[in-house]
Structure formats: structure tokens, C-alpha cells
Amino acid sequence: MSAIITFIIVFGVIVTVHEFGHFYMAKRSGILVREFAIGMGPKLVNFKKNGTTYTLRLLPLGGYVRMAGTQDDDDEIKPGTPASIAINDQNVVERINISKKNPYVNDLPVQIVKADLVDKLEIVVYENGDESQEKTYHVDHDATIVEEDGTEVLIAPRDVQFQSASLLNRILTNFAGPFNNMILSIVAYLLVAFMLGGIPEAHTDTNQVNIAPDSAIQKAGVKQNDRILEVNGKKTSTYNQVQKAVASNKKKQVELVVKHKDNVRQIKVTPQKQKNSDKKLIGISPKTTVDRSFGAKLKYGFTQPFVIVATIIGILGNMFTTGFDLNQFGGPVAIYSLTSQVSTQGIISIISFIGMLSINLGFMNLLPIPALDGGKLLLNFVEGIRGKPISEEKEGIVNLIGVAILVTLMIAVTWNDIQRFFIH
Known part of the structure; x- marks a missing residue:
């Protein structure tokens, strides 16, 4: 259960931060962000603020920012679609409801003949089931549409669509998601550094080695920061030389000459196969010290x-x-x-x-x-x-x-x- 919860939190944080980058820059560029969704699939809850509908969806994996006029944003209403419309005192449509989940009792029931919610901002309908006469209404620039799943979002007129923004602003909006991931990564590693209290520094210019717990070389009796003087008869004075000699080993066992304090002895180590990998390792890494500055x-x-x-x-x-x-x-x-x-x-x-x-x-x-x-x-x-x-x-x-x-x-x-x- 802890793994599942951690997975949801980790994935959620990373994707939300990524999408927030697109969201923030789109807003700054005058692009309408119709929906900011956390999660995927069916909608659980939603609320609308400053022209954007924020939704929490059932599957806690991923998320998205729905910008007006992009490939994943489609406002086309098919002719013959049953709907209801809310009309203000100026006889202008303020809301179009094509969802059966959210009925509005005071709205006018219509059947849509055609709709242009991008350029003309007009909707042609049959009212109250009467197909003998078409009626045309002007649609408010900031009108909303209640979609089939019950999500209410603003319509997307041409002037607030993604392609209407300047080329530079579109570039910045596309780049903002990955940029936010870079910032999140920097913040995460800064937190790690200060929580650890210091940064381990690897020293590859010495044949002293760090020993992994429960590794093959630890089981053979080698201690932390022991020196490996030889590997299969080859003298080694640096970690890189040790690593290269071990990696090139073709035998079942690796023959080492190891120095512990003033004691020098020969040992044989059988490399262990790693979990989820075909690699066989003896369990060494470079000697490390901690820089606390x-x-x-x-x-x-x-x-x-x-x-x-x-x-x-x-x-x-x-x-x-x-x-x-x-x-x-x-x-x-x-x-x-x-x-x-x-x-x-x-x-x-x-x-x-x-x-x-x-x-x-x-x-x-x-x-x-x-x-x-x-x-x-x-x-x-x-x-x-x-x-x-x-x-x-x-x-x-x-x-x-x-x-x-x-x-x-x-x-x-x-x-x-x-x-x-x-x-x-």
C-alpha cells in the first residue's frame, strides 16, 4: 500500500508541476486555458476560477492542460445535437448545455442546427422541438459550454486560441512544462543536499574502495576503505583501474590482492547477479568523503x-x-x-x-x-x-x-x- 501511495504522490507531483508550467505561461500569453485536470478518466469534482475549470479525475495518473485551439481541444457541436441554452436580457446566449447529466430547469430546450463558437459566435437552433423555423442567437464571448461529461468550460473564440498568440509566446508555452521539471529537479536535489547535511564525494584517484552491504566482496571479508592492490595479477593504484580489471574478468571468480591496514592477503570473489539485471558485480564503488560546506x-x-x-x-x-x-x-x-x-x-x-x-x-x-x-x-x-x-x-x-x-x-x-x- 505504501508503494502505491508513494507512486501516486510522486507521479502526481511531477506531472502537475509539468502541466502547471504550460498553464502559467499560457495564461501570461493571453491563451485561454479551458481546463486544468489532475488525473485522467471520469471527472470527480470541478470548480471554475478566472476562466479556467479545474478538475480532479478518477485515475490518479497524469493530468493535462487543455488550451483553446490545440489539437486536443474540440468544440465542434454536431448538427441535430439536443441541448439547452441560457439567454440573458440582451437575448445573448451565456451557456450552452449539451450534457444530460447537468439539467438546468430555466434553460431553453433546443436542437442545434449549426454553431460557430470560434469566429461568428453564433448558434442556429430549433426551439422547443419546433423544426419549422430556425432561430439564430449571438453567443457571448465569455459564454460557457457544458460538455457531455458535465464539465463546464468557456468557449474558445479565435482571439484567445493558442495559434493566435505570438510565435515567441507559443514557444515559451511549449517549453514551460519541461522547464518546470528542471526547476523541480533542482529544488528536489537542493532539499536532499541540505537534509543529508553534506555531499558525498567520490575519489577515483585511489585504490581504496567503498563496500556495498551484503555484496560478494563483503562476504569475502573485505572491509570498508580497504585497498585493492591487484586484480587477476594486474597491479591497480586507482579505482578506475580496479573497476576496469574487474569488468574485464572472464573467470568465474575474481582474484584480488587486498590490503587491510598493514595486512595484505589474497582472496577470491564470485560476482553476484543483480536483481532485475543480468549484470554480475562484486559490490565496490569509489571511496567517498562528505563535503558539508x-x-x-x-x-x-x-x-x-x-x-x-x-x-x-x-x-x-x-x-x-x-x-x-x-x-x-x-x-x-x-x-x-x-x-x-x-x-x-x-x-x-x-x-x-x-x-x-x-x-x-x-x-x-x-x-x-x-x-x-x-x-x-x-x-x-x-x-x-x-x-x-x-x-x-x-x-x-x-x-x-x-x-x-x-x-x-x-x-x-x-x-x-x-x-x-x-x-x-
């Missing part, structure tokens, strides 16, 4: 996210030389598996996990893949070079291809994760 803590918070980004870039770069490997990716199943481990290790580990996931989400979203923020930014830059936007049809096709690629990849990654974490 304010500057070290501050530096860690600002640099650790970019260390992770560099690692991701290295992994993606290796795919061009070593080939595509699904094991380098992780979906919701992998995140849940990692969360279940982290949830037992305390609040500092959870905050660190949030920092790691947040920068991962932010960076991966910036990849120039259609349907991701990076793909949208690429289209923005293409528009800037061409001097005019790509047609909606072409943009829709590009996004459809991107969605198909992402869905296919997600299915493959999820199945691979299930096999890695639960079947093997």
Missing part, C-alpha cells in the same frame, strides 16, 4: 540534474553505435517497481527519486518527436524559418504519426518491463 550543497542541487541529463544523452548516443535496447527505457511499470523500493528507504530517497524522474520527464519531453513538447517546439522553429505556420492538416498528420510511434514504444516498453520485473 554550504557551497557543496548548493552546487549539488544545481549540477545533479545535468549529470542525469548527460547520462541520458550518453545512453541515447550509444544507441546509434550499439543498437536500440528496450532495457534502456522504463515505463510506468518500471517506475512503480523503483517506487516500491524507494518507498521503504525514507523521505530523502523519495525526494531524490522525484528529482531524478522530473529531469528525465523534462528532458525526454524535449526530444523532437511529434506530439511531445520537443516536437511542438520543432514545428514552432520551422514556422519561424518559413515565416508562416504549417497547415493544421499537415500538423495533425505529423502529430498522429508521433502518437502512433509513442503508443507503440510505450506498449513495447511496458511489456518488456513486466517481463523484467515480474516474470523473470
Whole structure:
């Protein structure tokens, strides 16, 4: 249960912060944010403030910001749709209700013939079931529409739509989500640094090593900060030399010459297979000391996210030389598996996990893949070079291809994760 709760909180925080970036910048740019949703699926509760409807949805995974005029925002009302309308004293429509869940007893029942809620702001209807005469009403610029699921949002006139904002503001709005993830990651790692009270520093210029608990090398009797003088007959004076010699070992056991204080002895270590991995390790890492200075803590918070980004870039770069490997990716199943481990290790580990996931989400979203923020930014830059936007049809096709690629990849990654974490 603790793993499930932690997973919901971690995922919720990261996605909400990401979406709030888009939300904030869209508001600043004059783009109408029709809905800010936390969670997915059926609506549980909602309230409206400053033109935006805030909803909490059933499935506590993900969330979204629905901006007027974007691909996922559709206000088209099909001819023949039964509805009811609220009309003010000036005979102007203030609310259109196409939901059967939210009846308004004082509204006028109509059947919609056609509606233009973008440019003309007009609606043509048959009133009270009388199809002998059409009647046209003007729709208020700030009118609302109650959608089929009962969510009431503002209509989306052309002047407040995403494409009506300047190119710079659209670029900033698309970039704001990943940017917020970067900020969250920095804040998380700053918290970790100050909660720990200091930053461990690895020393690879010595053959003294750190020993992992319950590792193969600990079981062989090697103590913390012992020196490894030789690996399989090769002299080693630095950690990098030790690590390289161990990694190149082809035997069942690794033969080490170890110095503990003034005592030198030979031992044999059998590498252990790691959980959820095919790698066999003996359980060493570089000797570490702790830097408790304010500057070290501050530096860690600002640099650790970019260390992770560099690692991701290295992994993606290796795919061009070593080939595509699904094991380098992780979906919701992998995140849940990692969360279940982290949830037992305390609040500092959870905050660190949030920092790691947040920068991962932010960076991966910036990849120039259609349907991701990076793909949208690429289209923005293409528009800037061409001097005019790509047609909606072409943009829709590009996004459809991107969605198909992402869905296919997600299915493959999820199945691979299930096999890695639960079947093997």
C-alpha cells in the first residue's frame, strides 16, 4: 500500500508541476486555458476560477492542460445535437448545455442546427422541438459550454486560441512544462543536499574502495576503505583501474590482492547477479568523503540534474553505435517497481527519486518527436524559418504519426518491463 501511495504522490507531483508550467505561461500569453485536470478518466469534482475549470479525475495518473485551439481541444457541436441554452436580457446566449447529466430547469430546450463558437459566435437552433423555423442567437464571448461529461468550460473564440498568440509566446508555452521539471529537479536535489547535511564525494584517484552491504566482496571479508592492490595479477593504484580489471574478468571468480591496514592477503570473489539485471558485480564503488560546506550543497542541487541529463544523452548516443535496447527505457511499470523500493528507504530517497524522474520527464519531453513538447517546439522553429505556420492538416498528420510511434514504444516498453520485473 505504501508503494502505491508513494507512486501516486510522486507521479502526481511531477506531472502537475509539468502541466502547471504550460498553464502559467499560457495564461501570461493571453491563451485561454479551458481546463486544468489532475488525473485522467471520469471527472470527480470541478470548480471554475478566472476562466479556467479545474478538475480532479478518477485515475490518479497524469493530468493535462487543455488550451483553446490545440489539437486536443474540440468544440465542434454536431448538427441535430439536443441541448439547452441560457439567454440573458440582451437575448445573448451565456451557456450552452449539451450534457444530460447537468439539467438546468430555466434553460431553453433546443436542437442545434449549426454553431460557430470560434469566429461568428453564433448558434442556429430549433426551439422547443419546433423544426419549422430556425432561430439564430449571438453567443457571448465569455459564454460557457457544458460538455457531455458535465464539465463546464468557456468557449474558445479565435482571439484567445493558442495559434493566435505570438510565435515567441507559443514557444515559451511549449517549453514551460519541461522547464518546470528542471526547476523541480533542482529544488528536489537542493532539499536532499541540505537534509543529508553534506555531499558525498567520490575519489577515483585511489585504490581504496567503498563496500556495498551484503555484496560478494563483503562476504569475502573485505572491509570498508580497504585497498585493492591487484586484480587477476594486474597491479591497480586507482579505482578506475580496479573497476576496469574487474569488468574485464572472464573467470568465474575474481582474484584480488587486498590490503587491510598493514595486512595484505589474497582472496577470491564470485560476482553476484543483480536483481532485475543480468549484470554480475562484486559490490565496490569509489571511496567517498562528505563535503558539508554550504557551497557543496548548493552546487549539488544545481549540477545533479545535468549529470542525469548527460547520462541520458550518453545512453541515447550509444544507441546509434550499439543498437536500440528496450532495457534502456522504463515505463510506468518500471517506475512503480523503483517506487516500491524507494518507498521503504525514507523521505530523502523519495525526494531524490522525484528529482531524478522530473529531469528525465523534462528532458525526454524535449526530444523532437511529434506530439511531445520537443516536437511542438520543432514545428514552432520551422514556422519561424518559413515565416508562416504549417497547415493544421499537415500538423495533425505529423502529430498522429508521433502518437502512433509513442503508443507503440510505450506498449513495447511496458511489456518488456513486466517481463523484467515480474516474470523473470
